[in-house]
Amino acid sequence: ALFRLAADNLLYTAKRRGLRVGIFGALHTYGRRL
Structure with a gap:
């Protein structure tokens, strides 16, 4: 749920x-999580 919320927030931004x-923000965030 939290991951999806973060993804939606990144798309909105x-x-x-x-x-x-x-x-760029998405790649940086997902790169650190993965």
Whole structure:
């Protein structure tokens, strides 16, 4: 549940701040978790 919430939050941020920033943030976050 927490992982999905974080993913949705990243997608929301990506739409607000820009796709490139969202993808970079997602890769960084998922990279640390995995």
